[in-house]
Amino acid sequence: MITPNPPQRALRLHRELDRVWGRPAGWRGILTSVNHSELGLRFMVTAFVFFAIAGCLAMLIRAQLATPGGAFLDTALYNQFFTMHGSLMMFLFAIPMLEGLGMYLLPKMLGSRDLAFPRLSALGWWCYLFGGLIILSALVAGVAPDGGWFMYTPLSSKTYSPGINADVWLLGVTFVEISALAAAVEITVTILRMRAPRMKLTEMPLFAWYMLGTSAMMLVGFPPLILASMLLEIERAFDWPFFDVTRGGDPLLWQHLFWLFGHPEVYIIFLPAAGAISTILPVMCRTKIMGYGAIVAAVLGLVFLSFGLWVHHMFTVGIPHMALAFFSAASALVAVPTAVQIFAWIGTIWQGRPEMRLPMLHLMGFFSTFVMGGLTGVMLAIVPFNWQAHDTAFVTAHLHYVLIGGFVFPMMAAAVYWMPLFTGRAAVRGLGPTAFWLILIGFHGTFFIMHLTGLLGMPRRIDVYPDNSEWIWTNLVSSFFGFVMAAGFALFALDLLLQILFGERTRRDPWQADTLEWAMPMPAPSYNIASLPFPGQSALQLARGEGLLPGAPRGRRETLVVDAISGAPRHIAVLPGNSALPIVTAAVIGGFVLLMLFGFYPLAPFGLAAIGVTVWQWHKFMGSQSDEPPIEAAPGVSLPVNHSVPDGLARTGLTCLLIANGTFFTCYLFAVGFLSVIAPGWPAPESTIGTLPAGTLAAVLILILIAASGLARFPLATGSTVALPLLLLGLGVTGGLAMLLDDPTRHARDALRAAGLGYVALHCAIAALFALLCLVQRRDGRLAEGRVAAWPIWRAWQDFTLATTLILVLLIAAQEIL
Amino acid sequence: MVPALAGCGGPLSTLAPQGPAAADIATLLWAMLAGAALITVLVLGLIWHGFARRNPRAPGEAFWIKGMGLGFSFAVLFAVVGSGIWVGERIQARPGADVVRVEAVARQWSWRFGQPGPEDEIVWTEGRLHIPAGTPVDVVIRSEDVIHAFWVPQLAGKMDALPGRDNILRIEASKPGLYHGTSAEFSGTGYAGMRFEVLAYDPAAPPAFSDLTTREAP
Ligand code: HEM
Ligand SMILES: [Cu+2]
Numbered sequence A: 001m002i003t004p005n006p007p008q009r010a011l012r013l014h015r016e017l018d019r020v021w022g023r024p025a026g027w028r029g030i031l032t033s034v035n036h037s038e039l040g041l042r043f044m045v046t047a048f049v050f051f052a053i054a055g056c057l058a059m060l061i062r063a064q065l066a067t068p069g070g071a072f073l074d075t076a077l078y079n080q081f082f083t084m085h086g087s088l089m090m091f092l093f094a095i096p097m098l099e100g101l102g103m104y105l106l107p108k109m110l111g112s113r114d115l116a117f118p119r120l121s122a123l124g125w126w127c128y129l130f131g132g133l134i135i136l137s138a139l140v141a142g143v144a145p146d147g148g149w150f151m152y153t154p155l156s157s158k159t160y161s162p163g164i165n166a167d168v169w170l171l172g173v174t175f176v177e178i179s180a181l182a183a184a185v186e187i188t189v190t191i192l193r194m195r196a197p198r199m200k201l202t203e204m205p206l207f208a209w210y211m212l213g214t215s216a217m218m219l220v221g222f223p224p225l226i227l228a229s230m231l232l233e234i235e236r237a238f239d240w241p242f243f244d245v246t247r248g249g250d251p252l253l254w255q256h257l258f259w260l261f262g263h264p265e266v267y268i269i270f271l272p273a274a275g276a277i278s279t280i281l282p283v284m285c286r287t288k289i290m291g292y293g294a295i296v297a298a299v300l301g302l303v304f305l306s307f308g309l310w311v312h313h314m315f316t317v318g319i320p321h322m323a324l325a326f327f328s329a330a331s332a333l334v335a336v337p338t339a340v341q342i343f344a345w346i347g348t349i350w351q352g353r354p355e356m357r358l359p360m361l362h363l364m365g366f367f368s369t370f371v372m373g374g375l376t377g378v379m380l381a382i383v384p385f386n387w388q389a390h391d392t393a394f395v396t397a398h399l400h401y402v403l404i405g406g407f408v409f410p411m412m413a414a415a416v417y418w419m420p421l422f423t424g425r426a427a428v429r430g431l432g433p434t435a436f437w438l439i440l441i442g443f444h445g446t447f448f449i450m451h452l453t454g455l456l457g458m459p460r461r462i463d464v465y466p467d468n469s470e471w472i473w474t475n476l477v478s479s480f481f482g483f484v485m486a487a488g489f490a491l492f493a494l495d496l497l498l499q500i501l502f503g504e505r506t507r508r509d510p511w512q513a514d515t516l517e518w519a520m521p522m523p524a525p526s527y528n529i530a531s532l533p534f535p536g537q538s539a540l541q542l543a544r545g546e547g548l549l550p551g552a553p554r555g556r557r558e559t560l561v562v563d564a565i566s567g568a569p570r571h572i573a574v575l576p577g578n579s580a581l582p583i584v585t586a587a588v589i590g591g592f593v594l595l596m597l598f599g600f601y602p603l604a605p606f607g608l609a610a611i612g613v614t615v616w617q618w619h620k621f622m623g624s625q626s627d628e629p630p631i632e633a634a635p636g637v638s639l640p641v642n643h644s645v646p647d648g649l650a651r652t653g654l655t656c657l658l659i660a661n662g663t664f665f666t667c668y669l670f671a672v673g674f675l676s677v678i679a680p681g682w683p684a685p686e687s688t689i690g691t692l693p694a695g696t697l698a699a700v701l702i703l704i705l706i707a708a709s710g711l712a713r714f715p716l717a718t719g720s721t722v723a724l725p726l727l728l729l730g731l732g733v734t735g736g737l738a739m740l741l742d743d744p745t746r747h748a749r750d751a752l753r754a755a756g757l758g759y760v761a762l763h764c765a766i767a768a769l770f771a772l773l774c775l776v777q778r779r780d781g782r783l784a785e786g787r788v789a790a791w792p793i794w795r796a797w798q799d800f801t802l803a804t805t806l807i808l809v810l811l812i813a814a815q816e817i818l
Numbered sequence B: 001m002v003p004a005l006a007g008c009g010g011p012l013s014t015l016a017p018q019g020p021a022a023a024d025i026a027t028l029l030w031a032m033l034a035g036a037a038l039i040t041v042l043v044l045g046l047i048w049h050g051f052a053r054r055n056p057r058a059p060g061e062a063f064w065i066k067g068m069g070l071g072f073s074f075a076v077l078f079a080v081v082g083s084g085i086w087v088g089e090r091i092q093a094r095p096g097a098d099v100v101r102v103e104a105v106a107r108q109w110s111w112r113f114g115q116p117g118p119e120d121e122i123v124w125t126e127g128r129l130h131i132p133a134g135t136p137v138d139v140v141i142r143s144e145d146v147i148h149a150f151w152v153p154q155l156a157g158k159m160d161a162l163p164g165r166d167n168i169l170r171i172e173a174s175k176p177g178l179y180h181g182t183s184a185e186f187s188g189t190g191y192a193g194m195r196f197e198v199l200a201y202d203p204a205a206p207p208a209f210s211d212l213t214t215r216e217a218p
Helices: A010-021 A026-032 A036-065 A075-110 A118-140 A165-193 A206-238 A251-284 A292-308 A321-333 A335-351 A358-380 A383-389 A393-423 A431-455 A469-502 A539-543 A581-597 A601-621 A649-678 A692-711 A720-740 A748-779 A791-817 B020-052 B061-090
Strands: A557-562 A569-575 A631-634 A637-639 B100-107 B110-116 B122-126 B128-132 B137-143 B148-151 B158-161 B167-171 B177-183 B195-201 B212-216
Touching (some): A036 A075, A036 A469, A075 A118, A075 A251, A118 A581, A165 A581, A165 A649, A206 A251, A206 A748, A251 A649, A292 A321, A321 A383, A321 B061, A335 A358, A358 B061, A383 A431, A383 B061, A383 B158, A431 A469, A569 A631, A569 A637, A649 A748, A692 A748, A692 A791, A748 A791, B100 B128, B100 B148, B100 B158, B122 B128, B137 B158, B158 B167
Parallel strands (some): B128 B195
Antiparallel strands (some): B137 B167, B148 B158, B148 B177
């Protein structure tokens, strides 16, 4: 049991905390803020802007399809518009929206003052903004991507898409995905390590479970897409034939990698929305959620299952019947955890006293659309039917039932539910329900009939249909209601705007919910809570500093880190304050992306070096040069500060990053295996690298890496002095190996080897940087007895580099011998 | 079997099947559609009832999670997947003595077909495939450039045309007639117009291949 701290004056605490956690007013503050509430809101607002833009594109598409001859857009433009609509909606609306919601809510729900890596949140947002702007500029300049949101090769390869359009997609989306990976790392670490003291993993709010599932899926789901995009961009830029069948590549490799990401993607989008439902629904029904344990199991089941289904997007590529049956059954199976949740929600409605307030109305919108979308999804999982419906308007209808039903409606519920927390203001009565009904009617009017259009044979992505008068009336109906829906969304936005401008100040906890985010003053202050809660404390007690770590007496940003499972307090983390590094780093990365986009490849090394130099600056905040006594967080609860513990947040963060990186590498191995077994155009031509020099160099490289891993184990990184020159030597060896490689443009095997070598070289370079960091930290005293600083991170990275390099060398040796 | 609803017709309609595979799939579709409609009504009805009902003896967690979430959904899915696999088996391309083999080659943005002519030589035609009615036909599909898909909705499902790799789709027309086909994989600016026709002729009276372009020796 924890004894409370003595009460203090709430106002004084507020002033003290706000001075430390706040940011300067004006531009400087905007550019340097790292606060999770502010960045979470920025993510959501930006995402909403992209939703509006993509929605306008949808209106243009619908206008074009309203008549069979549609002379409104020309085909080239139409192709850009539907590609941009889909890509913006998926990558620049849905994903950032859920990231923003998670980033905003999680620290509050879990009882923390910020996310684990505040500067990373800011970096993510700036990358998202800059990447989004690059993609939008392409739209304005008329060179937007036009190959469809899944960019199938060879249509998107240089031969058939010579313009810059496809590069915009590949580079721009990858740039934006930095923010997804950053958010995933951040959210995972925050949920695992920054909960309120004694909040067990098995007791945390369901929303946190959903976000944990989501971020785990993002860590594993995005690497295949990033790998695929990089390979395709390299193919387009340097003619390395990863996807070219005539030289040992295979366009199906793109499809596998894309859908290995693309299917989990839909659950990445759905889970946070479902998390919002599981949070809001019980409150609207004045009861507790039914089946907490079953829902957690369902979430974990979805996370797991959704990585085994990607082939259902490829049922028509010519896959053996047995494999089809397997993936068909697996796809149907994934409906079970979803059904469990739906019925748990219905059970919750039955056991409570449901009230039809505005968030509940949007939840009803969710039920009345998502259920149908799920059922058409099961239908599409049935192979024979899929062969008819695939790539028709039926699929367009299905995907909008699940995406708008399963994401947009819950997000609207979430928006109206949490608006008081965002703004401190109550809703203005009036427009909300009208907007809802317009959207609901508009939605079903647009998309219900589209199932029929698809069954009548209309392919998706066509712009004219002069010979098919039977599709005219259904399309006209869809277009008409599309505009009704658009009017609804406009009204919805207006309603929120009115609330921000004219809403009355709201009281605390307007919905009488029991999650912690409502224990904050409203709108939430920069530091969230004046003291960190332990079970059973009231909002008033927290504001008076009776929880842990009251105020900011040491004048720095402190929050609590707990044990991942039990929630027992472990140490106190000192978080970085406002900083210009995130925006500078994002700008430098953006500059690199632009260099690549415009084909200034010779400048690439300088771009990479600039990124390296900027990222190097990030370490300066970390660590401390002197020992610090433990801090008394509450009477009798003394906790060490993060500088003196080995398992700090950075360590957990690095583990997450290595999981993503390992997935990336595994996908690379999958690509090697897939091409050598499945692709036509193998075996590859005789290679010339099986010679003695290459073998020797590879052996030397492995020895160097083994030595470096050993040196990294010397206590307190004393080995770094020796390891650094060794690693630089290793980097030289990879350069030597590069000279010996076969021409990567000759065959996919050679291209894959060259790519693998590039991966190894990059990892050696980063390992060298970590060794250098340890060296610097030893010099300035941040790494010393009792202060491990970057040492564990270097060690983990070194081992990872060794493992991947070893696998790669063995793989190539096996290829050569067999 | 298949309800002939008004408005289900049209040259590319999957709801107006003219061959065994398309007919099987249409039946499957109608069955699934009916099931989906029932389940939608059931679920929405349960929600509705949740608002109306004031019954203290409401079913508990076991009913909702185990009964409905697991039991009900497993039962439905089992039936659906089972019938899907069964139909899938029926429409597969299986070797047989009477199977005719034709070729479909796609390129941006047209189709070329190779079919056996009067003397069993291969006759190449542009935009129209000739097949004997009432006979199973295996279409060997491939592409010369990007990915396309061969689709004649009234006869069978679709199959992708890939560069460097052959795919086989079994089609069959029950009666002689002209059937419409379209490419169904986005392929660039000419995609919407990438249509073709399949002429199913009476095997007793093969056509003269008036629009033939080239012949290859058998
Ligand atoms: C605002 C209401 C919306 C309307 C009226 C709308 C309408 C459309 C239309 C007409 C298409 C083109 C279908 C075709 O090419 O034949 C389309 C495609 C698509 N939509 Fe939407 N949409 C809306 C919202 C959304 C949302 C919220 C999402 C996702 C979160 C989304 C995701 C997509 C995707 C992924 C595609 C496929 C693009 C492609 O084929 O490459 N849409 N939508
Ligand atoms: Cu999927």
